[in-house]
Amino acid sequence: MRIVLTGATGFVGSNIGKVLTDRHDDEVIGERVDMTDRQAVASYVASAEPDAVIHCAILNDWDRMHADRPAAWNSYVEATRNYADAAATADVPFCLVSTDWVFDGTQSGATEDTPPNPINLYGFLKAASEIIALDRGGAVARVMGVNGTHWARPAAPRAQDPGFGYFVASLVDALEGGQPFTVWEGDDINGIASPSLGAMCGEVMRAVVAGGHRGIFHCCGASSATRRELAAAAVNAFGLDPSLLRFGPAPAEAFAGQRIPFDTSVSAVATAERLGTPLLNLDELLAAFRHERTTGELAPLG
Numbered sequence: 171m172r173i174v175l176t177g178a179t180g181f182v183g184s185n186i187g188k189v190l191t192d193r194h195d196d197e198v199i200g201e202r203v204d205m206t207d208r209q210a211v212a213s214y215v216a217s218a219e220p221d222a223v224i225h226c227a228i229l230n231d232w233d234r235m236h237a238d239r240p241a242a243w244n245s246y247v248e249a250t251r252n253y254a255d256a257a258a259t260a261d262v263p264f265c266l267v268s269t270d271w272v273f274d275g276t277q278s279g280a281t282e283d284t285p286p287n288p289i290n291l292y293g294f295l296k297a298a299s300e301i302i303a304l305d306r307g308g309a310v311a312r313v314m315g316v317n318g319t320h321w322a323r324p325a326a327p328r329a330q331d332p333g334f335g336y337f338v339a340s341l342v343d344a345l346e347g348g349q350p351f352t353v354w355e356g357d358d359i360n361g362i363a364s365p366s367l368g369a370m371c372g373e374v375m376r377a378v379v380a381g382g383h384r385g386i387f388h389c390c391g392a393s394s395a396t397r398r399e400l401a402a403a404a405v406n407a408f409g410l411d412p413s414l415l416r417f418g419p420a421p422a423e424a425f426a427g428q429r430i431p432f433d434t435s436v437s438a439v440a441t442a443e444r445l446g447t448p449l450l451n452l453d454e455l456l457a458a459f460r461h462e463r464t465t466g467e468l469a470p471l472g
């Protein structure tokens with residue numbers, strides 16, 4: 171397939187791109203076109219003549235998103251409209267990458283059909299973008315607790331944040347270097363989630379666009395975990411020293427006074443059944459990530 175992929179240089183996008191090229195021999199068109207420029211996006215997609223469009227780019231700047239609401243709206247909602255419309259004009263499948271933060275943190279085990287109830291600006295912008303993608307006949311692939319390798323920028327700094335993304339890499343980096351790592355705990359951060367692996371998310375999205383599927387899909391493993399449980403499983407999977415783990419509250423600046431959904435565990439059973447994609451447990455996900463770190467390649471599927 172020939173696939174337009176936005177955000178190809180980002181963490182999640184680099185995983186989607188690697189899965190498409192390395193596992194499926196797809197051609198990825200990943201130029202950085204300003205996603206808020208409607209005319210530029212329309213021309214870009216029309217001239218690329220793709221078989222599908224996956225929109226993964228994001229204004230990933232928490233402070234700017236809050237300080238400049240029009241820019242945030244344009245970068246999330248209007249950018250989604252631009253790519254969804256361009257894909258519809260080209261009559262090819264469209265998939266928006268979204269998030270478990272469309273849920274409110276009390277909707278434990280939310281399925282693909284559970285109505286979202288976002289509690290912060292990011293969740294609201296993503297939920298609004300989802301409606302546009304679905305309304306245009308496209309698909310929504312919610313990623314969550316994304317761990318794995320940043321294939322485009324392997325040296326990019328990694329740090330724990332109020333979500334679950336990058337958690338395992340930052341923990342492994344610290345412990346492998348003999349440094350302590352404080353696992354954040356508290357009611358004010360995302361404390362329970364359904365971890366995933368970036369490459370596994372890419373596999374789900376490939377199945378979505380290859381099958382021309384519409385609707386909502388969840389990209390995560392079979393298990394949910396607290397931060398403490400994920401830390402323990404990572405220490406075990408990577409053979410690390412558990413005495414370097416510490417536990418404590420997140421620094422206040424980590425969430426800038428925003429409400430963070432606490433329990434965003436979800437189910438991906440319906441996604442796996444519909445697409446025939448694997449639903450890995452936590453240990454299998456971590457083993458696949460360890461394979462990536464030690465070989466520099468994607469783990470074999472299955």
Ligand SMILES: NC(=O)c1ccc[n+]([C@@H]2O[C@H](COP(=O)([O-])OP(=O)(O)OC[C@H]3O[C@@H](n4cnc5c(N)ncnc54)[C@H](OP(=O)(O)O)[C@@H]3O)[C@@H](O)[C@H]2O)c1
Binds near residue numbers: 179180228334
């Ligand atoms: N990471 C997670 O754990 C996680 C969890 C849930 C959902 N998600 C979703 O996954 C998607 C990607 O997130 P990420 O963590 O991979 O973000 P990221 O690493 O910050 O990547 C963002 C990408 O968007 C591009 N971009 C930014 N502004 C742009 C613009 N105006 N026009 C075109 N491209 C632009 C960036 O390009 P430059 O680098 O060139 O600026 C980069 O390729 C988002 O939809 C996010 O909601 C991620």
